[in-house]
Amino acid sequence: MNTIAFDIDADGIAILTIDVPGQSMNVIGPDFLADLDAAITRIASEEGIKGAVIASGKDSGFMAGMDLKFFGAMLAKAGDAPAPAALYDDLFVLNALFRRLESSGKPIACAIEGTCVGGGFELALACHRRFVGDSPRTQMGLPEILIGLFPGGGGSQRLPRIMGVQAALMYMLQGKLFRPAEAAMLKVVDAVVPQGTAVQAARDWVQANPTAGTQPWDVKGFKVPGGAGGFNPAFVQTMAGALAMTLKQTQRNMHAPIALLSAVYEGITLPMDRAIQIESKYFAKVAADRQASNMIRTLFVNKQAAERGARRPKGEAKAPTKKLAMLGAGMMGAGIATVAAQAGIEVVLFDRDLAYAQKGKAHVEEVLKKRLGKGMTPEKLEQTLARVTPTTDYADLAGADFVIEAVFEDVTIKADVTKQVEAVLGADTIFGSNTSTLPITKLAQAWTKPENFIGVHFFSPVEKMPLVEIILGEKTGPAAIAKALDFVSQIKKTPIVVHDSRGFYTSRSFGTYVQEGAELVGEGVNPALIENAGKQLGMPTGPLAVSDEVSIELGWKIMSAAKKELGDAYVPQESDEIMVQMVEAGRLGRKNGKGWYDYPESGKKHLSPVLGEMFPRAAQQPDVEAVKERLLYRQLIECARCFEEGVLETPEDGDIGAIFGWGFAPYTGGPFSHMDTVGIAHVVAVLDRLAAEHGPRFAPTAQLREMAASGATFYHPAPAKAAA
Structure with missing residues (x-):
């Protein structure tokens, strides 16, 4: 075995020590899957093995989730637009292995020291007992939702059966992690022991419980804590509330949370063998969607690469600040x-x-x-x-x-x-x-x-x-x-x-979101419609609210300084005059208690009624989709200009900067991922229409037109021309 050391002690207890070579943290890849398969076969078939303890050989922690390079290769093998059915069999392999582990007939205990998340935590949930070393650095949980996925190794089925549906959903839908004491209180782990002693504690339990090789949910008469099923009022109320809250939080933009709710709802009352099939069905559907691959690429793979020095000049000696x-x-x-x-x-x-x-x-x-x-x-x-x-x-x-x-x-x-x-x-x-x-x-x-x-x-x-x-x-x-x-x-x-x-990249591109919001107000569009459109787009808040937070006066000062500095080269925006009007009216933003919103000393902020007097409401209002389109494409074109001008060298920096800098809709994977996904030709066509309707600020760049003509995308060059 390359990834698991398999040792049997004098008492017949197998100690499986996971140590994936070439990785700072244990991850799930093809070699690990093969080794775990072989290990489970030995545990189940050899009479001399009384039970097993699974532990980590790395100081970094127990185990993270799936190796996302392996996951990406799996998606690539299924094609550019894979059907869920084409992915199901490959994705179910992990679920089937964990099911074999927990039904091997032998007691299996898990010794957790350090980080244990994603697929690593799902492995722990498939064990019959979990012992965790007490360390402030230890975190456990299922954070997959944060990168566009949901637990696909049985986590969506086992965690609710351990801690109850309502509590499990709260953690899974937020990607929230457990600290040791918290996990013990919620019965997610069975014991918190002094740091460094988890393996011994797990071994002692296996030795003392040779017949404890059955999960609670495989015992006849098992009931989910707190209840489950369509005839249980508490369960129905939980699921209805969870759906409503999820739709509100995600503005219907995220696919994984809804798939997670579906998997839990359908699977929770079924036998585990059927429940994990339900989970894998929904997991394959989510994995097949470009949303997940875009989010994984930006929020995990490229983010980690940036943090590990992807843009650091080669040959320069390390220079830490003292x-x-x-x-x-x-x-x-x-x-x-x-x-x-x-x-x-x-x-x-x-x-x-x-x-x-x-x-x-x-x-x-x-x-x-x-x-x-x-x-x-x-x-x-x-x-x-x-x-x-x-x-x-x-x-x-x-x-x-x-x-x-x-x-x-x-x-x-x-x-x-x-x-x-x-x-x-x-x-x-x-x-x-x-x-x-x-x-x-x-x-x-x-x-x-x-x-x-x-x-x-x-x-x-x-x-x-x-x-x-x-x-x-x-x-x-x-x-x-x-x-x-x-x-x-x-x-x-x-x-x-x-x-x-x-304005560099982030301030310059983010500013267009605020500017377009102001220009919509100037055209007489209802401010509430603008704000709701921004949030429905997936932005953290509406353009007017965020303008108040950063200060309308600051935007006016930046605009004034640019005018002074650039002189005749300055390109005026329609929002400039609107900012002037707001500043002259003393409406500077939250800092002085009045901007687009009013901020009463008692009570919540609210859109100011004086806006209707300053900017008379148009008789004909656009629909929300039209407003969302303008707010989105005004940002997209500015990002594209930054790329054409060389302000950005890579789309990776552009996507990371947009999501983590100004909160650009995370479900897209970033502006460049989004443009690639919808198609550059489509982006150009929409921009041409918006430019004709609203002015040259929406005009496509020459580079975008060239990309549309050649079939190129930001993440992939134009396809090579066939030989004559």
Whole structure:
């Protein structure tokens, strides 16, 4: 066996130690499936084997899910648009193996130390007992829904039979993970034991229970905790409520949650052999859909590749940050200081006023206190906080090996700070600017060695937002890129790398969603219709609400600065005048309590009635699909322009940046995945129609037209022309 060490001790207990070669975490691939098949045959057939313990040989944890490269190959084998029936047999293999394991007639215990998720957790659920080592790092659960799938190795059938339908659905529909104590309370695991002793505890149970080789659901008279079936009022109420909540949360865009509900509803009262067939039927249907493959590619495969340094320059030595000079202690600077200190980096938190710098450190403390009991101890809190030193003295920055600047968005102010820092640290230090819109090439002029100047764009709140946009100026060199990416890796964020442009990629493309919302209001479209269309599209919130959150005034300032900077080259948007009207009316957004919405001191925010006076309502309103189309395609064309202009080098960065940067509809896999899926020719046709109806902002790029003509997509080049 290549992936499982099979040992039998003196008491006849088989110890199966999973250690998939060449993988940092155990995953399910073809070799593992073959080895598990052989192991189950031995356990069931050899009289000398009294039972078995399944454990991991890796320090990283017990096991993750399926090797997604193997899963992708399975989909590819079934064809470009595979039918569910073509996938069913291959996908059912895992379910059949786990069923053979639990019905082998011998007691099987699982010893979980560290991460145990996806298919790994489904393997654990198929064992007769689960013992878990007590560690704050240990997480268990079924997070498949987060990448467009649902549990397909029996998880949708076993978890509800263990903890009840309502509780199981809550965890599976959210992709929520269990900590050890929580799992024990919910009876998902049978015992939490001291870290490092799970194998011994599992072995002791097998030795003491030689006849315990039957699952509860295989015993006559078994009842699902809390009840199940069409005649059980609690079950019917749970399923009806779950469906309504799921449709509301997903806006009917996600396929996997509905398939999961169907699998549970149909399978929960059937014998397990039939129930897992039901599950695999629905799993094959979801897997055959492009939605799942797009989500897996962006949210898992490409995200992991980015985090492992896919865009890091080859040949550059590792350059971890030891001491960070954090310039600016506002919300953004304090957030960066927090994640850096948590990563073990010493931080000098600089601001022009000591009270501001100290306030920034207080923010760090506030964030850390919220994590007490969630992996944070009082001792660790003090150690982390001690790494942050507030100051107003540039001299205190001495010894810093990386600089991040997050001062006021003004070229002159940033240039002054940049020069002051260079006087202390020298131009050989890598300098990163956390600007969201100002061109990096221009800002780099204040640093003597522009090759050591780079953009490092964080998103607010830094502690929660996973993305960092790395921006290359015209002269940014490989050492600066490597340093920035190594820092992002240290703080466990996801990077994308883009080239310089006003607004770069994320701010520029996200801004079009807000702009189109404003232009729709200006045309007299009902603001409530606009907001609902945005949410139905799959965006986290409507364009008007998000405009209020980031501040209408900020958008107006960015627009004014661009006008001033570009002069005659500035291309005015119809939304410009609408922003001017809002600012002149004192409606700046949430920050001053009135924008598109009103924010009363008591009560919920609501769309302001004054909007009807400022922007009279059109007699004829568009339907919601037309509004959704405009909001979507205005973003798509800007993303395509960024690709044509070279702001983006890869569609991977474009998709990751869109979903994790501004919340672009995750079910699509990102704007470039979506354009590939619906077809570039279709995208061009829709854009041509929208441009004719609403103006040149929707006009397709020349590159899109060429791709439509050649059959090329963003992820695949044009097919080769046949020889004459």
